């Protein structure tokens with residue numbers, strides 16, 4: 001095992017994600033699962049890298065056989081009352097995303113927010129919130145993380161901007177998919193046969 005700086009960054013991120021998972025609320029996760037399972041149609045949305053996570057999540061929901069769409073794409077149909085929109089926003093306040101969330105709320109959609117900021121513009125109108133605690137100083141240090149930091153020394157390059165939220169949200173979204181596979185007894189072959197075959 002070597003201590004290449006890139007490998008150490010990966011180890012630090014893995015440790016960070018584990019620490020965040022430890023403090024996440026079981027109730028919040030179960031509520032999100034119920035929202036997804038009870039939804040007629042599911043829309044996903046986010047800006048920038050958070051938007052990439054939202055797109056990736058919608059793709060897997062479709063592979064699971066659910067009716068899933070990404071906000072802003074050309075083939076996305078009209079939202080109807082009772083439909084669910086899953087919003088990925090670390091700040092909960094990105095203007096375009098908040099504007100669309102408010103429109104979805106006016107239509108009668110249910111808002112599920114994955115965020116680090118409960119007290120935010122989208123958080124205040126959300127029906128379901130899952131907190132990903134991505135602020136560095138609020139996530140308790142574990143000894144493993146401390147050891148890696150010691151090894152690397154002080155640096156400012158680790159996880160700039162929203163990286164901790166976005167990377168953790170991606171891992172969280174994939175874990176939600178795995179849990180939905182268990183609940184709906186969906187096998188990897190079932191996902192495979194829905195995967196695009198003309199890409």
Ligand SMILES: O=P(O)(O)OC[C@H]1O[C@](O)(CO)[C@@H](O)[C@@H]1O
Pocket residue numbers: 047048049050051088089090091092093094097161162163166
């Ligand atoms: O997740 P938030 O707070 O809505 O922020 C999204 C913004 O963060 C970024 O993903 C940068 O980290 C941008 O691409 C995007 O503008």
